Amino acid sequence: MDIQKILKQYRAGEIDLTAAEENIRSMGFLAVSDIAKIDTYRCKRTGVPEAVLAEGKKTKDLIKIVRAQMESNGRVLVTRVSKKKLKALQSEFEFIENGKSASVCIVHDGKTKRKENGGLVAFISAGTADISVLEEAKMTAEEMGCQTIEIYDVGVAGYQRLFLEADKLKDAKPDAVVVAAGREGTLPTVVAGIIDAPVIGLPVSTGYGAGKSGQAALLSMLQSCSVISVVNIDAGFVAGAYAARIANRMEKLRRK
Structure with missing residues (x-):
């Protein structure tokens, strides 16, 4: 229920003033x-x-x-x-x-379709082990109306893989890029150094040893010498939602 519906119900006499006030005060909380x-x-x-x-x-x-x-x-x-x-x-x-x-x-419910807002977000994973968390980010952005492109398994251990995909990113011109990486978490810094778009680092709890559970990846991204934003470890929803907000705002500006 939204405010307009409540006001229309009040104007039509379907609810009284007290009920309208209660509905507005509790609106959105179920x-x-x-x-x-x-x-x-x-x-x-x-x-x-x-x-x-x-x-x-x-x-x-x-x-x-x-x-x-x-x-x-x-x-x-x-x-x-x-x-x-x-x-x-x-x-x-x-x-x-x-x-x-x-x-x-x-x-x-089988009837309610995902609305399309027009923004574009790219999603990049350093390794295949990072795809699960990255997919959470991607599906979040899609639910917020964004178009998405994915590039998987292009970590810096074989950096030529990224360069082979870089032209795809440059041609697509995404509004934001989410980069998921575990281990030492270097990939977001590299991507931010070659792509003209906001980069969101998504540290993933893959890896082991002294920097296990994503801690090394998180600290590495926070220490990035490139300009990036960083979310918490495995915070796919947050990364996807933040990227989608950027993309959707950019699309609104393009439509003006």
Whole structure:
């Protein structure tokens, strides 16, 4: 429900002034029994949809929250989904989309289509082990209306692979680039040095040894000598949403 609908209901006499005030004050917050209050109005307010984090939730609670969000908005992004919880979602909902990673999915009603805003975001992974987190970022940007291009497995251990793909990026002219890397996390710095677009470094918890769990990648990106932004370790949703906000704002400026 949005403000215009509430005001039209009040003007038509369908609700009284007190009910209209209560609806506006609580607008966008939907209580799911006693376990959650989901923000169904977030996308309209900020441009970023509310994703449902599956990790740490009981399966039955996850299903309730996903159903409430989907019934409100028609589509819902679910992140960090285990195989067990994905099977549970697939048994409860008819329409589920997966990308290249089973750990993120879109649950929808089969009717509500993803809107297209026109912005373009590129997604680059250093290795194939980074694709799972990068796919979360990509699907987030797509849900926010962006077109996407992907370039996988071009880490600096074989830097010629990146240079072979660099022309593709230059020709596409993306509005933002998300670069996922584990290990020493060098790739975002290299990409930012050759591409004329904002680069978002996405450190990934691949790798082992002294800099395990993505810590070395995070610190390396924070110390980058190129100009980049950096999100937290494995924060695919944040990286994708930030890139999409840049791309969507650029598209609005182009349309003026």
